[in-house]
Amino acid sequence: MKRGTRLKMQMKSLNEYRAKHPKEKDFDINVELDKVKKQVQMCSKCGLCELKENKIESGECFGKLNITSLHRTMYGKMILFIGQNPSNRRFDPDLRAFKGVDTEATFENFKTSGDLFRLCLEKSEIKDYALWVDNIVHCSITDNQIPSNEQIDACLPWLLEEIELLSPSLIVCLGNTVFDNVKEKLKDYKLTKIWHPAACMYKGKESIHEFIQQLNDLKKLL
Secondary structure, three states: OOHHHHHHHHHHHHHHHHHHOOOOOOOOHHHHHHHHHHHHHHOOOOOHHHOHHHOOOOOOOOOEEOOOOOOOOOOOOEEEEEEOOOOOOOOOOOOOOOOOOOOOOOOOOOOOHHHHHHHHHHHOOOOOOEEEEEEOOOOOOHHHOOOOHHHHHHHHHHHHHHHHHHOOOEEEEEOHHHHHHHOOOOOOOOEEEEOOOHHHHHHOHHHHHHHHHHHHHHHHHO
16 A cells, blocks of 8 residues: 555545534543553554564653643644654653753753753753654664664544644744655644754764754744
């Protein structure tokens, strides 16, 4: 089956589900996100769930928010960041997006892109906005390879469901792989792209200031 046909069939199923489950007055976004989360954990569409590192125990292979509840901050805005996929389990035992491994890491000794991303967000001018961080593929991939078309197509409907529930003010793709795969699906949202934080690890620490400036510039799009 061609990729486009397969994705259309998946989206048709998702749209049918939405039609049968309209948002009611007592709609609770936390409850609805938890439903999607449980479906993600049971998903077996692409085979990544069979890998040992993706045997979910903690239940954290899902997006996360930088505040304790899903209300907007004082600015009334939410920015949703999308990465590729969780890091290998040896770095991230909870399979959470950009969790990092060291909450005490600094710009001088960080080891992962997750730690660097957190440090840059804390240094940026958008740190007080509601920030949701997620991945286009929810499972870890061996050796952190770029997700295949099959893996992206299988997981994309879950991400789109999250986005619809969250209704972010701005969606930020971290790198070209993500942007190229969602730009046609998210035409109704304000969408942009910046570097993936891992790019700074290849470009050198002098590029970190440029990445932080990219984060600061997101305010202009809100």
